[in-house]
Amino acid sequence: MMAGILHTIVFHRALGLVRPKDVDLELFEITYVQCGDVELEKKIDEKIEQFVSWVEKHPNKKSQICVSFYEVKSKQPSWFTNKTERLYWEQWYLNLNVTQQPKPHSGKSHHSKVVLDPGESASEYRSSRRAALEASLREVLFQIIKFVNEKKDHVPPISEGVLYFPYEITIPSFPRTLCFSSSFGA
Amino acid sequence: MASSHGNTHTEAAKLEQIITEFFYKSLLIILESRSPYVSSRNYSGEQLLSSPSSSSSSSSSVRPRDKWFNLALRECPSALENIDLCRQSSFEPLVVDVILEQKPLDWEPATFSPKRDLVRNLLSKDKNSFFWNSDQEESGSETKSEKIIERWFVQHESRKGRDCNSGSRRSSSNTLCALYKKLILLLRSLYVTVRLLPAYKIFRDLNSSGQIRTLKLVPRVSSLVDSLTRKEEAEMQRFWFTPVETSCGRLCLSVLYRSSISDISSESSTPMSPQFIPDYVGSPLADPLRRFPSLPVSHSSPSSLPFSRRHSWSYDQYKASPPLVSFSPSPTHSESHALVTNPISRRLPPMPLPPEVAIAHKKNTNFDEYCPSPNFSGSPSPSPSPPIHIPGSHLSKALLRCESAPVNIPAPRLANSPALSSKQNVPPSPPLKITKAGTSQTVSNMGAVQAGATIEKLFSFGKEDCRKYSGSGVKVSSNSSQQISFSRSSSRSLQDEFDDSEFPCPFDVEDDDVTDPGSRPESYDRRGHLCDPHEAGFFMTRKSQDAAVGALVRMLKKAPPLRQDSSSSMNFSEASRPETWSNSVQDQNKISEAVTVEHAASSSIASSKFIASKTTADALEELRGYKEIKNLLLSEGSKSFTSANYASGAGYSSKGI
Numbered sequence: 001m002m003a004g005i006l007h008t009i010v011f012h013r014a015l016g017l018v019r020p021k022d023v024d025l026e027l028f029e030i031t032y033v034q035c036g037d038v039e040l041e042k043k044i045d046e047k048i049e050q051f052v053s054w055v056e057k058h059p060n061k062k063s064q065i066c067v068s069f070y071e072v073k074s075k076q077p078s079w080f081t082n083k084t085e086r087l088y089w090e091q092w093y094l095n096l097n098v099t100q101q102p103k104p105h106s107g108k109s110h111h112s113k114v115v116l117d118p119g120e121s122a123s124e125y126r127s128s129r130r131a132a133l134e135a136s137l138r139e140v141l142f143q144i145i146k147f148v149n150e151k152k153d154h155v156p157p158i159s160e161g162v163l164y165f166p167y168e169i170t171i172p173s174f175p176r177t178l179c180f181s182s183s184f185g186a
Numbered sequence: 187m188a189s190s191h192g193n194t195h196t197e198a199a200k201l202e203q204i205i206t207e208f209f210y211k212s213l214l215i216i217l218e219s220r221s222p223y224v225s226s227r228n229y230s231g232e233q234l235l236s237s238p239s240s241s242s243s244s245s246s247s248v249r250p251r252d253k254w255f256n257l258a259l260r261e262c263p264s265a266l267e268n269i270d271l272c273r274q275s276s277f278e279p280l281v282v283d284v285i286l287e288q289k290p291l292d293w294e295p296a297t298f299s300p301k302r303d304l305v306r307n308l309l310s311k312d313k314n315s316f317f318w319n320s321d322q323e324e325s326g327s328e329t330k331s332e333k334i335i336e337r338w339f340v341q342h343e344s345r346k347g348r349d350c351n352s353g354s355r356r357s358s359s360n361t362l363c364a365l366y367k368k369l370i371l372l373l374r375s376l377y378v379t380v381r382l383l384p385a386y387k388i389f390r391d392l393n394s395s396g397q398i399r400t401l402k403l404v405p406r407v408s409s410l411v412d413s414l415t416r417k418e419e420a421e422m423q424r425f426w427f428t429p430v431e432t433s434c435g436r437l438c439l440s441v442l443y444r445s446s447i448s449d450i451s452s453e454s455s456t457p458m459s460p461q462f463i464p465d466y467v468g469s470p471l472a473d474p475l476r477r478f479p480s481l482p483v484s485h486s487s488p489s490s491l492p493f494s495r496r497h498s499w500s501y502d503q504y505k506a507s508p509p510l511v512s513f514s515p516s517p518t519h520s521e522s523h524a525l526v527t528n529p530i531s532r533r534l535p536p537m538p539l540p541p542e543v544a545i546a547h548k549k550n551t552n553f554d555e556y557c558p559s560p561n562f563s564g565s566p567s568p569s570p571s572p573p574i575h576i577p578g579s580h581l582s583k584a585l586l587r588c589e590s591a592p593v594n595i596p597a598p599r600l601a602n603s604p605a606l607s608s609k610q611n612v613p614p615s616p617p618l619k620i621t622k623a624g625t626s627q628t629v630s631n632m633g634a635v636q637a638g639a640t641i642e643k644l645f646s647f648g649k650e651d652c653r654k655y656s657g658s659g660v661k662v663s664s665n666s667s668q669q670i671s672f673s674r675s676s677s678r679s680l681q682d683e684f685d686d687s688e689f690p691c692p693f694d695v696e697d698d699d700v701t702d703p704g705s706r707p708e709s710y711d712r713r714g715h716l717c718d719p720h721e722a723g724f725f726m727t728r729k730s731q732d733a734a735v736g737a738l739v740r741m742l743k744k745a746p747p748l749r750q751d752s753s754s755s756m757n758f759s760e761a762s763r764p765e766t767w768s769n770s771v772q773d774q775n776k777i778s779e780a781v782t783v784e785h786a787a788s789s790s791i792a793s794s795k796f797i798a799s800k801t802t803a804d805a806l807e808e809l810r811g812y813k814e815i816k817n818l819l820l821s822e823g824s825k826s827f828t829s830a831n832y833a834s835g836a837g838y839s840s841k842g843i
Contacts, residue, residue, distance in 0.1 A: 149428035
């Protein structure tokens, strides 16, 4: 699920020449699209793994993932710093509530906010949760599309040879927030 | 002024080109995700394998058209056919209807062709309309139902009172760049959306599945379409993409789609009705060595029919004579016929019996198949009379059962097993070793049974039995014995049994381990002699049923005892064999005894083996059936001999359990 959401967001912001790659989710009847950039996919997968490990250590805890797109503005070097400034022009906040299955045979964590009838059998419970998850995921993806369509003016101009805008994926961390950023991808 | 006018004209031309390409790209995105057999799925994956992921290097392999809007897609023939429409639709809407066609079940798969989705063009120059539809009529189906599940609208709404060619002063490269960027975003959203809509699932299922389906997606592109009925629109939802402003209007993209097409698509999951395919995979011609699963095939009766029909001689016989299976070891199997029949039919896999049997016969390694199927859930309990009138189908059924049984076929033990009460899982071959008195008679009598090729198969199974039978000189004409042996076989495939190298070739005259020490050494030669011709002609021809049954009986008689049931059964079989052979009388009345004896022997022999392959419950169940059959047969046959056999067989059966 995380991969689907993240890749969908990034796909909309990878405005360079891409060859889209369809990815079918195993759990749901949903196909999301990747940019087809191996490096980008690798970075996102790493980020997802970090997030999953965090979730496993903090079960049943709400979390938020932030996907930020920024522009690198070179700041006039001063006495102390000669750094570039990041100008965030878009940020996506993904609020997640990962719940752990109470039953021992199900060790999966689900991104769901659905409260299910406790009287359901195990299989029905799983299937209903899965259906709810699929519906919520589909809704999230449609929301992304809507957001992308509603605002287009703020997107910076596309640079030649640049595949995607620099972005940053922020996930909650153990003591502190780990930031993973990527500069210009080419 | 001239330069500015020229610039304006240039920018207007660029704008028009951008709009045209946008039309084409949107059409391509829609069609390539709705047209069967054309898809950009994993298109990038294929390209990336050959080129690095960097855009600069990948651009070298990108067609010029792919660079438009930075979205490289695979070419779609249907989109290419409509490219003219795209050019002409700069000021006219482009409507793409995605139609779900349902063909009747009598649709001929042979006539199916992807070309149906490529439509004949009906170009109306007056209206610049381009209408194409699939030529379903060629399929031969008279009736088909069409349902519009999606309707895409791509149009450029011009601002009234504005002419793009006149050029706006605002038209600048920056504007064009911004427009281009927005269109890139719009097309990205379109690309993701087409894969989120319900119709994409149907498209993916139709493309991925190799089954012949009754449903088909047919995109239809046109400029002018009939508006949907109110009812249709009520059933559909609309999704609007945010329009992109241009200098002389705005580009709009929207879709009407059915959110609930699962009820329609569920029908597509039903494949075509099963049809008889002569050259199916697994047919004797295709793969005679194929193994068959040992799982019950209760549901596969229709599908197995084609297979069975191919060898209707065997399969029909199975169906014709339920009691066959019951002839496995126990002589007391009375009502187990019906029970056995069901498992037989259930477990009857779509297997080409003759070739497999032939192969098994050739290998002559595994006597297990020879054993009647103790695996039959129903205890094989032949009625009193059936043993005599065992039709060949019984034998065939037993043969089918044989394939599943990891039968161990020590003939002597089997013969000695009046342990008819022994598990039905006992290998069948021993039971055919009618070591009891009168078994030879029954064997010979069994020649009357119509087992036919099944008997031949039994020959392949029972190495020692074959020897014995040949040695005894008894004609393998008894179907009953064959039936018995087959009925004991488990549900494993014949091939499995044949492949089991644990058991020597039945025609291996040097193998004395499984045979009784004192057992007819002379019979070896005779058996071999007898078996050879059988073996030779086994796969080639189908002997008469009587001969086959007789051969089977002989083989079963001389089948070596099970390893576990070594001494007692062998001794008993030894003792009974001479008696048996001496009494080689073509007596129909003795068939029942022989059957029961064989059942007992085979059950005892196979019990040890079948323990592994079958559950104790199944064995006990079969044993009960055998017991019932035995009781019935006992009433008809010689009481003294039968009772003795029964006693020994009971001992073996209990031992085996």
